[in-house]
Amino acid sequence: MTIHPHRQVIIIGSGPAGLTAAVYVARASLTPLVIEGEPSSSSDQPGGQLMLTTEVENFPGFPEGVQGPELMQRMRDQAARFGAEFLTEKATKIDFSARPHRVWVRDDEYSADVVIVSTGARSLMLGLPNETSLIGHGVSTCATCDGFFFRGQEIVVVGGGDSAIEEATFLTKFASKVTIIHRRDKFRASKIMQERALANPKIVVRWNAQVTGLIGESKLSAIEVTDTVSGATETLQVGGLFVAIGHRPNTDLFADVLTRDETGYLVTEPGSTRTNIPGVFACGDVQDHTYRQAITAAGSGCMAAIDAERWLERQHATPAK
Amino acid sequence: MAENVVTLTTANFDETIRSADTPVLVDFWAEWCGPCKQIDPIIREIATEKAGVLTVAKLNVDDHGDIAMRFNVMSIPTMIVFKNGEAVGRFVGARGKTALVSDLAQYLA
Numbered sequence: 001m002t003i004h005p006h007r008q009v010i011i012i013g014s015g016p017a018g019l020t021a022a023v024y025v026a027r028a029s030l031t032p033l034v035i036e037g038e039p040s041s042s043s044d045q046p047g048g049q050l051m052l053t054t055e056v057e058n059f060p061g062f063p064e065g066v067q068g069p070e071l072m073q074r075m076r077d078q079a080a081r082f083g084a085e086f087l088t089e090k091a092t093k094i095d096f097s098a099r100p101h102r103v104w105v106r107d108d109e110y111s112a113d114v115v116i117v118s119t120g121a122r123s124l125m126l127g128l129p130n131e132t133s134l135i136g137h138g139v140s141t142c143a144t145c146d147g148f149f150f151r152g153q154e155i156v157v158v159g160g161g162d163s164a165i166e167e168a169t170f171l172t173k174f175a176s177k178v179t180i181i182h183r184r185d186k187f188r189a190s191k192i193m194q195e196r197a198l199a200n201p202k203i204v205v206r207w208n209a210q211v212t213g214l215i216g217e218s219k220l221s222a223i224e225v226t227d228t229v230s231g232a233t234e235t236l237q238v239g240g241l242f243v244a245i246g247h248r249p250n251t252d253l254f255a256d257v258l259t260r261d262e263t264g265y266l267v268t269e270p271g272s273t274r275t276n277i278p279g280v281f282a283c284g285d286v287q288d289h290t291y292r293q294a295i296t297a298a299g300s301g302c303m304a305a306i307d308a309e310r311w312l313e314r315q316h317a318t319p320a321k
Numbered sequence: 322m323a324e325n326v327v328t329l330t331t332a333n334f335d336e337t338i339r340s341a342d343t344p345v346l347v348d349f350w351a352e353w354c355g356p357c358k359q360i361d362p363i364i365r366e367i368a369t370e371k372a373g374v375l376t377v378a379k380l381n382v383d384d385h386g387d388i389a390m391r392f393n394v395m396s397i398p399t400m401i402v403f404k405n406g407e408a409v410g411r412f413v414g415a416r417g418k419t420a421l422v423s424d425l426a427q428y429l430a
Contacts, residue, residue, distance in 0.1 A: 038417030039359035041398070045415070051355050069355045089417065106419075136396035136413030145354045148382070149395045219393065240395070 001107040007033055009308060010103055010112040011084075012091045013250075015048025016294045017284025017301035018118035019075035024305030025116075026082035030312070033110060034084055035091045035103065036076075042141045044122040044250065046088060047072035049285075050294055052142050053163075054170055059294055071294070096257055096277045113315065114279050114308045117254065117266065118301060121247035121285040121292075126158065128214050138220025139241050143167040146240070147174045153239035156181055156223060158211050164244035165189040165197045171242065172202040179236070180205045183228050214241070249286045258282070265289050273304040279315075281307050325368035327378035331385050337378060339406035344428050345376040349392075349399045351383045356415035357398045363418045367425070374429050402428045 009025050011018050014036035025032040036046040043049040050056065050068035057065045080086070093104040100111040123141065125131055131139055140146040143157075147170060155175045157168040160182035166189075168178045180197070185207045187194050197203050206225065212233065213224030220241060226233045249265045251258070259267040259276040266287040268274055273281040283304035284297035327337055329347065338345050348364050350357035368377035382389040382397060392401060392408065402410035402425070410428050412421070 038420070039356060039363065039415040040417075041356045041396070041414035045356065045359065051359075069358075136399060137393070138395060140396055141414075142354075142356060142396070145356060145398075146396045148351065148353075149389075219395075 001109070003109045004111075006100055006111045007031060008112060008312060009033070009114045009116065010035065010101075010110055011116045011118060012103065012253075013037065013048070013118035013120055013284070013286070014046050014076065014086075015050065015072070015118060015120045015284055015297060016075065017120070017286075017297040017304070018048075018116070019072070019079050020298040020301030021116050021118060021283060021305040021308075022079035022084040022301075023075070023082060024302055025308060026079055026084040028305070028309050029083070030309070032079075032084050032116075033087060033112070034079065035087045035089060035105065035110075038088065038090045041145060042123055043120070043247075047076070048120045049123075049163075049247075052144055053166065054144055056294065075298075091253060094253055094257065096280055099279070101277075101279060113312060114281065116273075116301075116304045116308060117258070117275070117280065117282040117286060118284040118297075118304070119250040119253070119286050120297075121249045123163075123244065124246050124248055125243055126211055126214075126245070128211070130214050130216075134214055134216060134220050134241075137218060138216060138239065139214065139243070141243070143170055143242050146242075147171050150175050150240040152176050154179070154237070155240035155242065156211070156236070156238045157242045157244060158182075159244035159246070160184060160187040160189065161244065161246060162189045162193055165193040167242050167244050168203055169193070169197050169200060172200055175202065175240070178203050179238075181209050181211055181225060182207060183210050184208065211241070247285065247292075249289075251286060261289075263289060273300060273307045279311060281311075325372055325377060326365055327376060329378045329380040329385070329388075331387060334380065334385070334388050335406070337376070338403040341376045341403075343374055343376050344409070345378055345403045346425065347401050347403065348377070348379045349382050349389055349394045349397050349401070350379055351381060351397060353383075354397050360398055360415045360421070363421060366418065367422065371425075371429070375425070404428070 009032040053068035089105040212226040215222040266282040281304040283300035
């Protein structure tokens with residue numbers, strides 16, 4: 001067990017929110033420690049959800065678009081330039097019951113006056129019994145990683161939001177046919193992405209349907225699809241299945257400590273990033289179930305950094321509070 | 322420490338996994354795979370730290386898709402542990418160093 005020297009600011013999470021907060025906090029010479037997460041093949045990794053996307057077309061300042069991983073690398077480099085320090089680990093435990101606030105990575109203890117929580121959201125899976133064992137054997141959590149292996153095959157993308165439509169469009173580079181299975185009769189995705197997908201001759205949409213079974217022992221061979229209106233089921237032969245049915249905020253670490261809403265998002269005071277605990281601020285998708293964009297996450301990261309700086313100034317101005 | 326990591330090709334793959342006197346960890350990767358890039362430094366650190374007890378090798382699936390297909394690799398990164406030419410362990414998906422070291426431990430006894 002190691003107790004690391006106390007510092008003023010710890011940032012947990014390193015998507016657009018955490019890294020923007022890091023840029024601002026570092027420029028204020030507060031040398032933040034960014035506990036950036038661990039590598040994984042899901043969006044729960046350093047850099048967050050953009051690490052699994054390809055072209056980002058709506059981040060201002062990049063008229064030609066920018067690759068998601070490149071954008072995140074640039075944000076990280078920018079924070080590092082001003083002195084942010086990085087720990088490529090996942091926070092495993094927190095204690096915000098006394099000052100200073102404490103954060104653990106396994107047995108290593110870190111403490112800070114301010115903690116900025118930007119742990120983001122992770123992709124939901126279908127929750128079918130053999131889903132986990134079929135990951136890497138036809139079920140994929142990462143279209144950009146695995147699309148290549150489905151060259152010339154028929155595959156399925158589940159979901160109706162921007163991520164699903166983006167994945168489906170991306171996967172037509174490899175697959176002979178991409179079926180989007182969506183439980184409603186219209187998409188949630190932005191109009192421009194929908195139009196692009198619906199105009200793609202390789203994409204077909206199965207509306208009002210859910211994937212209710214995965215068939216295959218060592219390798220996915222087919223799926224069971226249930227019509228949400230008629231209840232009828234059918235079997236569809238597929239080589240690959242990509243799931244993009246939405247996200248859940250990463251707030252398990254803060255259960256019973258930080259106030260969460262009924263869907264698990266952290267609650268912040270309106271117009272600020274303040275949580276229910278003084279000195280703990282939340283930004284990005286972990287507290288946003290409305291906008292969930294890279295740019296709004298970055299904006300709220302900036303807010304968290306400014307809220308944190310002002311809070312620290314007040315602490316020094318009026319001790320014993 | 323790149324010298325600790327063997328670059329596999331169709332030409333040296335079988336020879337490498339069969340003739341090594343330690344277990345061989347093969348990391349199936351590609352340039353366009355973000356999670357593969359994230360674990361690359363971890364793979365290289367393990368290669369250095371486990372030198373003599375584990376041979377670490379990388380196979381680019383873009384260049385040698387035939388070998389990826391032979392082992393039914395459908396997702397990268399996939400890491401396969403070989404002993405005397407036989408695949409004895411398989412990990413699909415990126416993970417942190419602590420997790421990977423602990424996953425590997427049972428094959429290094």
